[in-house]
Amino acid sequence: MSNSNVVVYTSRNCTQCEHVIAKLSEWGVDFEERNVSENREYFKELQSKRIYGTPATFIDGEKILGFQVRKLKRTLGIPYEERFIDKDAMNFS
Template identity: 30%
Template sequence: MRHKHVSLYVSDNCEECDQIMDYISNLDISFDVKNTTEDKCHLSELQEHDIYITPAVIIDNYYQIIGFNKDRINQILNV
């Protein structure tokens, strides 16, 4: 399996963001965390994908998962 680039967009005070971050961490997959509350540049990046809410996962700058959707994460990451 080839390495996939995973970016996780989160915001402060978001329980679902915390849950997805814990879930992906437990998959033993490397990923970038981009907090849109702390850095507005990350918010702009997310909006370039026409996404305006968190949590959001962008995989290989192509696949988009909005919200905590374990099935879709597992499917795309082949876990």
């Protein structure tokens, strides 16, 4: 779906990592997964970026830490439907 360069740094037993991977797959986004638990070089890459936890997603160089659906969608250009109603914007007159 996306023409973006997407790299996701993951680790073993990381629920948030699983959520990121699941959403990207659900949205049809091609990505490269780099598991820092299985590959020491990936761990060093992440540390060189001054990041010490997973998931860390890079979309065309933009960093997204953790599982942030809105930020992932916005960065990928996927429309996001807001679930919350802005009561200040509603006019009851």
